[in-house]
Amino acid sequence: MTKLNIAVSSCLLGSEVRFNGGHKRHRWLTDVLSQYADFTSFCPEVAIGMGIPRNPIRLIQTDVGIKAVDSVNLVDDYTAPLQDYAESVVPQLKDMDGYVLMQGSPSCGMERVKLYSEKMIPEKNASGIYAEVIQRELPFLPIEESGRLTDPNLVENFVQRLFVYQAWRREQPWQSAKGLIDFHARQKYLLMMHDYPTYKSLGQLLSDLSDKEKLPAIGDTYLQQLMAALKKVPKRGQRVNVMQHVLGYFKQKLSEKEKASIRRSIEQYQARQVPFIVPISLLKHYTHLHGDEFPYLMQQTFLNPYPEELGLRNPI
DSSP: OOOEEEEEEEEGTTTTOOOTTTOOHHIIIIIIGGGGGGEEEOOOHHTTTOSSSSOOOOEEETTTTEEEHHHHHTTOOHHHHHHHHHHHHHHHHHOSSEEOOOOOOOOOOOEEEEOOOOTTOOEEEEEEHHHHHHHHTTTTTTEEEEGGGHHHHHHHHHHHHHHHHHHHHHHGGGGHHHHHHHHHHHTOOOOOHHHHHHHHHHHHHTTOOOGGOOOOHHHHHHHHHHHHHHHHHHHHHHHHHHHHHHHGGGGSSSHHHHHHHHHHHHHHHHHTTSSSSHHHHHHHHHHHHHGGOHHHHOOOOOSSSSGGGGGOOOOO
């Protein structure tokens, strides 16, 4: 397995770069995901020359837009340096499969960062200055913030996106019509689970690939819609629907008892009695048993979106 390349806020890896000289080590990143990923760390505040320790910065609303200023004197303005630094690292991030940002940070927060009004009343409705540039310049890149990675569903969703994006980046399917069609075919059930209308619209997008010169542009459109769809956390009913589709492959291959066992596990998942891993493991088992007869099913990302050892399909 080729390791992921992931950009991470330095403090989340244990580097003592925060304003108070501390860190915010994220143990799932350092102890679990690190087995499957190489990390590249970034701390924009240190990178632009702010010391350790330092006065924290805050976001304030002004007549000319949002500014990142020293929270003590409210005068020292770090907005432009943070934006310029973000622009400078964008080329490096094009070699990354994802980014994990420090939550709530006026520089790195992905969303819900405190923004102070002229009366210094805070509301959590902004993005960090650095993070805003990264998200604008790299809209396809899987990005998540540390606080959301305590939710098992959001963790699974993020990891899925990481591996799909890695496959896209490494395979470069936009280089040929066959590459795009094959890539889309592998994502069929994963896309159906996350966003069925997008699955259909992407199929229509790829219906005419006769003009080779248009392939890169079609690829950009495809990737934008794909990653937006996969960012949606699927509902229980959507998961059940896709598993039932997969079960349909085995109508003539399994005994009535075997099919009943799988149907029962899907029903138990739907009733919140067992975690997702129970029915999906049964489907994977029979897929591998009969894989020679169902090569299309064997290649589905839905069944193997990431290494099983990550154990991310356990939540009920």
